[in-house]
Amino acid sequence: MHTWHWRNWEGLPYLTCSILEQWDHGFFTQQFWPRSPQDLTEVLQSKASVYRLKQVHGNTVLTPQEIDSLLSTLGDDLASADGLISEQPLQAVWVASADCTPVLIGDVKTGRVAALHAGWRGTAKKIVPLAIARFQSQGSQIYDLRIAMGPAIAGEVYQVSIDVAAEIGASIIPYQDEQKIVEALHELPNSPLLEDSNPGKVRLDVRRVNSLQMENMGISTEQIAIAPYCTFQTPEHFFSYRREKEKKVQWSGIVSRKTSS
Incomplete structure (x- = not known):
């Protein structure tokens, strides 16, 4: 079984998962609000470059390079998408969520990572399988992937x-x-x-649907960890849009590392 650990940074709690122990990562709590991914990357790995998105409940997954070229063309502050997949070591990729599922993925061989925002709409549009297909197009093998789904609204209350x-x-x-x-x-x-x-x-149970999508791709249940926390039922740690109807979020991020080869 994969274990989830509470960590502390300056007295503030965030979650990590043993399945992603090879990477600097965290599922941050509402106690960190309103810090930005830039600030939170300092907690994980101060040397990393930081990437985030304008999330739109879709299934687009972008690389940092694609974001840079999109922003130079459009002149916007943020690219619209719901997933980020790293290309180089020391890229920190971030997603925000309030009841939707934050998904962090790492490849133990290449060191590459992804961060995805999978609400019911993104899940219906198969954002996680699409991100995994991008890993495969970068040379990843299915069995090298490790996936952690963070705190999200649980099926019994959704x-x-x-x-x-x-x-x-x-x-x-x-x-x-x-x-x-x-x-x-x-x-x-x-x-x-x-x-x-x-x-x-x-x-x-949206996280269960994501698990089933991954199992359909040949990912084993041992490669998937699901946080034992519901955002709606854990008000001391997490914002829940359903509970509070406020536009606040918690951030989840992971930093790519050098290859193991």
């Missing part, structure tokens, strides 16, 4: 409509029909869907 459940379910179930997709989801072992007492509603 009520969604049947439509949303079907849209996200279509990413792992090959049916067209909404009803059939939902029925098939319910039948899965350790189903990502839980019953809800309200008609037309279900409870949805």
